[in-house]
Amino acid sequence: MTASLFGLDGKKALIVGGGRGMGESSALLLAQAGCDVAVLDNDAGRAGHVADAVRGCGRQGFPIVADILDEASVRRAVDEAEAALGGIDVLVTIVGQALFKPLLDVTLEEWDFDQSRNLRYFFVTARAVAAAMIARGQGGALVCVGSVDGAIGAPGHAAYGAAKAGLMHLVKSMAGEWGRSGIRVNAVAPGSITTPRLPETDQSRALMEASVLPIGRAGTTDEVAGAVLFLASKLAGYVTGHTVFVDGGWMAANLFDPRVMAVKKSNE
Numbered sequence: 373m374t375a376s377l378f379g380l381d382g383k384k385a386l387i388v389g390g391g392r393g394m395g396e397s398s399a400l401l402l403a404q405a406g407c408d409v410a411v412l413d414n415d416a417g418r419a420g421h422v423a424d425a426v427r428g429c430g431r432q433g434f435p436i437v438a439d440i441l442d443e444a445s446v447r448r449a450v451d452e453a454e455a456a457l458g459g460i461d462v463l464v465t466i467v468g469q470a471l472f473k474p475l476l477d478v479t480l481e482e483w484d485f486d487q488s489r490n491l492r493y494f495f496v497t498a499r500a501v502a503a504a505m506i507a508r509g510q511g512g513a514l515v516c517v518g519s520v521d522g523a524i525g526a527p528g529h530a531a532y533g534a535a536k537a538g539l540m541h542l543v544k545s546m547a548g549e550w551g552r553s554g555i556r557v558n559a560v561a562p563g564s565i566t567t568p569r570l571p572e573t574d575q576s577r578a579l580m581e582a583s584v585l586p587i588g589r590a591g592t593t594d595e596v597a598g599a600v601l602f603l604a605s606k607l608a609g610y611v612t613g614h615t616v617f618v619d620g621g622w623m624a625a626n627l628f629d630p631r632v633m634a635v636k637k638s639n640e
């Protein structure tokens with residue numbers, strides 16, 4: 373890879389939830405583009421494994437163990453990353469999960485939990501990192517991972533959808549408030565991605581192939597990492613406050629697509 377193309381040689385990145393899947397792919401792609409990387413995860417084994425792999429790319433890699441649900445833990449982790457790396461130029465936040473339950477059954481505690489693990493922690497982490505970036509005076513790039521569910525409805529997992537929609541809005545406000553400090557803030561919104569937590573099965577592959585999805589397959593964690601790298605790099609120097617969808621055309625699909633009608637007809 374021509375690292376200079378990305379303007380990331382010698383830059384310092386903190387990946388939150390970097391221990392596997394999209395986080396691991398993002399950590400390794402940023403390392404290949406020239407970044408030293410701090411890998412934050414609540415699983416020490418995963419953080420250590422990915423930090424080792426970063427070192428295998430010839431860059432510095434540091435494991436950091438923290439819980440994104442706990443503000444004090446996040447603040448300590450950001451300080452630790454700053455000290456280990458010598459500053460943070462790039463923040464990527466990966467952690468997120470959905471509760472699947474009909475709205476009428478969702479308790480307030482469950483609602484709050486989904487806001488915390490998808491939206492609130494990005495506010496907490498981005499604010500701590502942006503304050504450090506502003507103090508350092510060199511700007512930087514913040515990238516969070518959202519979801520297509522933040523842009524369309526999310527029946528059956530509405531608290532998650534609302535939190536992911538909140539991320540898409542929050543990156544705009546952050547971009548507005550911190551742009552003059554040289555900080556760009558964007559989101560990547562994946563569609564259906566095969567991950568260690570959601571591995572491909574015969575059933576999911578068949579669903580993807582038969583569905584309205586234009587590309588007709590699930591995405592990979594490397595394909596999400598590609599968008600993260602773009603947004604973190606100087607190639608996206610004039611991109612801020614936006615969401616890049618990595619969805620295989622999910623949002624371009626249409627229920628009245630003749631191919632869908634044909635599948636429906638064959639099932640009648």
Ligand SMILES: NC(=O)c1ccc[n+]([C@@H]2O[C@H](COP(=O)([O-])OP(=O)(O)OC[C@H]3O[C@@H](n4cnc5c(N)ncnc54)[C@H](O)[C@@H]3O)[C@@H](O)[C@H]2O)c1
Nearest residue numbers: 389391392393413414439440466467468519564565567569
């Ligand atoms: N897989 C998909 O199809 C899909 C689609 C749309 C959006 N997303 C989004 O992609 C992101 C990644 O999803 P995933 O299922 O690959 O993630 P994951 O469950 O594999 O988690 C990523 C990492 O975060 C760590 N982690 C979990 N809780 C933590 C905590 N409290 N503190 C610190 N670290 C913690 C895990 O140990 C793991 O290494 C999420 O934001 C998810 O909402 C996924």
